Amino acid sequence: MKRRKELLEKHPYKIWRGKDEFWHTYLPNGNERKPIKKKEKKAIEEAVIEFYKNQEEIFIEDVFNSWVTQKYEYKEIQKQTYDRYKTDFIRFFKDSSLYKKDIRKITEEELEEFIRKTINDKQLSNKAYSGLRLLIIGIFKYAKKHKYTEISITNFFGDLELPKKCFSKKVVLDKDSVFTDMEVEKICSYIKENESLINYGILLTFQTGLRVGELCTLKYSDIHGNKLSVRRTEIRYKDENDNYIIEVRESPKTDAGNRDIILNSNAQKTLKEIRRLNPFGEFMFMRNGQRIKEKAFGNKITKICQYVGIKERSMHKARKTYATKLINGGVDESLIIKQMGHTSIDCTKNYYYFNNKTDEEAAMQIERAISY
Structure with a gap:
């Protein structure tokens, strides 16, 4: 309305309004003026607004900001997703040839050149490219709806052919992705000798595969016999002053994340130790009356790795270790999906399943398997 x-x-x-009952005005036309008329006042105002809009340059950043703000205001995305889209836009577009170009003048050839150049220059993986693609689709669908472009972005991507070899392939080593059984034993021994809420939280992650954002928002009311209900997570986003805000959201990361995890006997014992150390807190993990945040667990597992003399790994790697143990243990795939909060076993196997054997253990397995 302000615009x-x-x-x-x-x-x-x-x-x-003239005697003919029509609404009248003029529009600039070079050194002259062009008369127009409409039946309704609103219609002639719209014609005037559209005329001046078309005289101005509409940069791709303007369209992006309108699109992402609309999605956030309509609650189609959360604040942390809004912040991520903003960060990705700067990463992909800030120094590009399209950044300061009127979106109405961008051709399909220029858009394709921008995509190929960005993939090459920034060495994007297929996953990183999907983030770029998501932004382009959102921006150009919004632009077409508001008549800033004639490009049909759906047809554009339908015709776009990108060979797999153009994407950067990051080599992920098994030893960097999960903990070996021996490493887990070292961590567990350290935790049992150094009791603390944070340490027991790390142990619980190895025993349940919880996301760290889910872990740090657990309450005792989430325990139901041998099951643990996952109903919330920690979120982080920036306010209008660009300061980070950390809150508890009363829903998990994804719809599949809303689940009841089966606890084995060791996990149940860990929960009892947690309650012993913090019997009355609103959340399971509290320090000085405040909830222990996600970052604290990440910092602590790094220090534990250093102390026991193993390669530093994150809390997410503990979650991947849990998934690997379930698959190696022959747990039914339908149950693995439920425990992990995934929508399919393909997600678990493709991104969470790694070889957690040492070189010596792997060599022994091969020796036993190949007897000829």
Whole structure:
């Protein structure tokens, strides 16, 4: 509404209703003026607004900001997703040839060149490219809806052919992705000798595969016999002053994340130790009356790795270790999906399943398997 008002105030000619019952005004036409008329006042105002909009340059950043703000205001995305889209936009577009170009003048050839150059220059993986693609689709669908472009982005990507070899392939080593059985034993021994809420939280992650955002928002009311209900997670986003806000969201990361995890006997014992150390807190993990945040667990597992003399790994690697143990243990795939909060076993096997054997253990397995 503010923008509409600004554009109407910019109009130098009077808008009036004539004896013919039509609304009249003029539009600039070079050194002259062009008369127009409409039946409704709103219609002639829209014509004036559209005229001045078309005189201005509409940068791709303007369209992006309108699109992402609309999605956030309509609650189609959470604040942390909004922040991630903003960060990705700067990463992909800030120094590009399209950044300061009127979106109405961008051709399909220029858009394709931008995509190929960005993939090559920034050495994007297929996963990183999917983030770029998501932004382009959102921006150009919004632009087409508001008549800023004639490009049908759906057809554009349908015709776009990108060979697999153009994407950067990051080599992920098994030893960097999961903990070996021996390493887990070292961590467990350290935790049992150094009791603390944070340490027991790390142990619980190895025993349940919880996401760290789920872990740090657990309450005792989530325990139901041998099951643990996952119903919330920690979120982080920036406020209007660019300061980070950390909150508890009363829903998990994904719809599949809303689940009841089966606890084995060791996990149940760990929960009893947690309650012993913090019997009355609102959350299971609290320190000085405040909830222990996700970052604290990440920092602590790094220090534990250093102390026991193993390669530093994150809390997420503990979750991947749990998934690997379930698969190696022959647990039914339908149960693995439920425990992990995934939608399919393919997700678990493709991104969470790694060889957690030492070189010596792997060599022994091969020796036993190949007897000829």
